[in-house]
Amino acid sequence: MAEAVLITTDDLEPAVRLRAAFEAQQLRVELLAPGESLSDALAEPVLVVITGGLRERRARALITAARERGRLPVIGLTEPTEPTGRDICRQLGLSECFPKPIEADEVALVGKRLVQREELREITGIVGDTEAMEEVLERIVQIAPVNSTALILGESGTGKELVARGIHALSPRRHRPFIAVNVAALPDTLLESELFGHEKGSFTGATDRRKGFFELANGGTIFLDELGEMPAGTQTKLLRVLEEREFRRVGGEESIRVDVRVVAATNRDLRDQVQLGHFRRDLYHRLNVLRIDLPPLRARREDIQRLIDRFIQQFSAEHDRSFVGIDPQALQILIDYDWPGNVRELRNLVESMVVLAPGRVIRPEDIPADVRYRRRDSLLPVPVTPQPQVSSGAAQLNSGASQLNGGGSFLPAAPSPEMEFILRTLFDLRVDMEDLRREFEVYRSRQHEGGSIPSGPLPFGGYQPIPIGLPVAVETVPHEPEPPPREEGTIVFRPGMTITQMEREAITAALLHSRGNRRRAAEMLGMGERTLYRKLKEYGIEE
Numbered sequence: 001m002a003e004a005v006l007i008t009t010d011d012l013e014p015a016v017r018l019r020a021a022f023e024a025q026q027l028r029v030e031l032l033a034p035g036e037s038l039s040d041a042l043a044e045p046v047l048v049v050i051t052g053g054l055r056e057r058r059a060r061a062l063i064t065a066a067r068e069r070g071r072l073p074v075i076g077l078t079e080p081t082e083p084t085g086r087d088i089c090r091q092l093g094l095s096e097c098f099p100k101p102i103e104a105d106e107v108a109l110v111g112k113r114l115v116q117r118e119e120l121r122e123i124t125g126i127v128g129d130t131e132a133m134e135e136v137l138e139r140i141v142q143i144a145p146v147n148s149t150a151l152i153l154g155e156s157g158t159g160k161e162l163v164a165r166g167i168h169a170l171s172p173r174r175h176r177p178f179i180a181v182n183v184a185a186l187p188d189t190l191l192e193s194e195l196f197g198h199e200k201g202s203f204t205g206a207t208d209r210r211k212g213f214f215e216l217a218n219g220g221t222i223f224l225d226e227l228g229e230m231p232a233g234t235q236t237k238l239l240r241v242l243e244e245r246e247f248r249r250v251g252g253e254e255s256i257r258v259d260v261r262v263v264a265a266t267n268r269d270l271r272d273q274v275q276l277g278h279f280r281r282d283l284y285h286r287l288n289v290l291r292i293d294l295p296p297l298r299a300r301r302e303d304i305q306r307l308i309d310r311f312i313q314q315f316s317a318e319h320d321r322s323f324v325g326i327d328p329q330a331l332q333i334l335i336d337y338d339w340p341g342n343v344r345e346l347r348n349l350v351e352s353m354v355v356l357a358p359g360r361v362i363r364p365e366d367i368p369a370d371v372r373y374r375r376r377d378s379l380l381p382v383p384v385t386p387q388p389q390v391s392s393g394a395a396q397l398n399s400g401a402s403q404l405n406g407g408g409s410f411l412p413a414a415p416s417p418e419m420e421f422i423l424r425t426l427f428d429l430r431v432d433m434e435d436l437r438r439e440f441e442v443y444r445s446r447q448h449e450g451g452s453i454p455s456g457p458l459p460f461g462g463y464q465p466i467p468i469g470l471p472v473a474v475e476t477v478p479h480e481p482e483p484p485p486r487e488e489g490t491i492v493f494r495p496g497m498t499i500t501q502m503e504r505e506a507i508t509a510a511l512l513h514s515r516g517n518r519r520r521a522a523e524m525l526g527m528g529e530r531t532l533y534r535k536l537k538e539y540g541i542e543e
């Protein structure tokens with residue numbers, strides 16, 4: 001069935017002008033006569049425009065029917081005498097409102113963008129209804145049709161590649177190749193030849209002439225992920241491609257011209273990299289023309305439930321499991337968690353729970369301990385022994401901090417002020433002890449290295465105590481004990497840990513030990529750099 005914008009004829013004059021304006025935007029239009037509903041339309045609606053009587057029964061029925069169809073956007077035209085504005089618009093369940101008399105071209109432009117936003121969600125699978133994500137989608141729609149370079153900034157796992165794919169998919173280049181290159185995953189020695197190709201014999205192993213990604217992407221888009229990791233020599237060559245649209249293959253003399261749109265992304269602060277002299281200032285300015293900032297997941301917690309629903313649906317189908325959803329308490333734990341690995345971490349977690357959870361609903365006990373223990377708003381790292389009967393003396397102490405759920409396990413609730421005071425004091429004490437212990441170890445290791453022993457007081461101040469109110473947990477659920485704090489370069493085995501969890505620990509420890517140097521970390525772990533890179537992504541490990 002063809003797709004069309006449905007315009008009601010409640011007010012015929014603007015309806016006719018809007019039809020012409022939408023058609024000028026290459027969108028088909030169908031007029032909906034008074035009394036006709038969405039199901040009377042011959043075409044599949046992609047947008048509904050209600051030209052009058054917004055508070056009347058028919059308009060309300062159309063809005064409800066649009067909602068029932070998922071995400072069908074609705075624009076409403078308000079009378080000059082009617083109140084208008086974003087709040088009114090939301091109250092009425094409309095995507096956008098325009099007061100009469102309207103500027104038909106403006107309404108059609110906004111309408112087209114709404115249609116494209118939904119198209120974008122469908123093509124890329126981007127989930128997010130928060131204002132921050134709506135803005136991101138709007139930016140993609142604006143940026144897509146032009147040819148300029150685009151820069152996407154955001155923490156790892158926030159969806160930068162999805163956005164880059166969205167820009168390509170809505171652009172006139174969409175029928176040409178989209179090539180994604182992860183700059184950090186390629187060793188420096190190979191990067192240039194992978195990007196720009198090489199001539200036969202240009203280096204050991206170059207047995208043939210080979211085209212690089214820029215040539216392969218000709219006419220399309222190249223996505224350079226983790227651009228902040230690009231070595232200086234390659235940055236210079238990239239700048240030349242951006243400015244002159246040409247380059248030479250490694251070991252080649254001939255200049256090759258290409259028509260490639262560059263979309264770059266990084267999770268590093270490129271301005272800092274410029275200040276530190278690690279990134280070319282001119283390249284930064286060349287790239288920073290059109291920019292999209294992706295918010296971390298913890299800054300848009302309202303999207304978490306939608307993402308979980310989407311991933312449960314997706315992975316239940318993929319793994320042939322009949323999952324129906326998530327228990328409200330489990331959902332709250334996931335909403336409260338800080339998601340350092342962002343959407344990727346959430347996606348991986350939901351997949352593992354869909355595969356491993358015994359029931360058809362994700363329950364709090366299906367959530368791995370490390371996620372439950374790092375809850376944003378929990379209070380303390382003190383495990384409280386669970387009390388099976390709430391009537392005992394110990395349980396009374398506990399009762400302010402927990403409530404019994406239907407399944408018989410204790411769930412954290414706000415502790416009483418006395419309880420909170422006691423637990424906070426214990427926590428402070430623990431932090432102080434931890435600081436003392438670390439300071440003492442530094443002192444002792446200096447002594448060991450034969451360095452001068454400070455005669456004054458011990459060098460306090462080198463460590464940041466953990467601020468109160470940060471992710472620490474009062475754990476009253478009768479499960480795993482609280483994991484002991486990690487020391488730099490130490491892997492702690494806890495009973496119940498899986499090989500995967502051990503591997504995650506080992507990778508984190510190796511990175512700490514190598515101060516973030518991936519190559520050294522990979523060597524220590526006896527794995528290839530690419531494998532390490534893949535695992536960092538898989539486990540959502542932040543460096």
Ligand SMILES: Nc1ncnc2c1ncn2[C@@H]1O[C@H](COP(=O)(O)OP(=O)(O)OP(=O)(O)O)[C@@H](O)[C@H]1O
Pocket residue numbers: 125126127128154155156157158159160161162163225267307343344347537
């Ligand atoms: N808004 C979103 N809706 C649905 N899925 C998402 C969203 N954001 C990210 N994802 C999913 O999370 C995973 C990571 O996304 P993506 O690779 O685009 O992140 P990234 O920011 O490019 O990460 P990195 O910086 O590590 O390369 C992918 O599986 C992607 O499909």
